[in-house]
Amino acid sequence: MDWMSKVYGGSEAVEIVGMDAKAGTAELRLRVDSHHIGSGGVLDEGLVATIADNWTSYLLLAQGEALRPGALPLSVSTSLTVRSLRRINPGATVAIDCCVPNVASLKPFVTATFRDATAPETVYAVASHTKERKNLANANL
DSSP, X not given: OOHHHHHHTOTTTEEEEEEETTTTEEEXXXXXXXXXXXXXXXXXXXXXXXXXXXXXXXXXXXXXXHHSXXXXXXXXXXXXXXXXXXXOOTTOEEEEEEEOSOTTOSSOXXXXXXXXXXXXXXXXXXXEEEEEXXXXXXXXX
């Protein structure tokens, strides 16, 4: 695993627990190491932004294929907001809930909530962003 994947939540660091592409939901897990923690003892905002952006993009790809087989759906972020809310300790396991509430929109609003896996009422960070869908099946490449 390269250092960037390790620090910023690449596919090697994040475990997929479940995904429902048609409903627009995914649950991920991350075991927090000291390099995932930024100043102030909170989840590093770069980590939160990268996981939220990358994994919700994967969710939108799966959702696009599930809803429109044969499409080549891509998405780009048009805005991204990250908030680290609470201190976290190395060794904690974080459940990351990704959601696309407006599944049919060409500009879906996507959220990722980073909760304690054993105490879900404890929220460590949240990310929300707007994406824009692109369908390469209709593009002139």
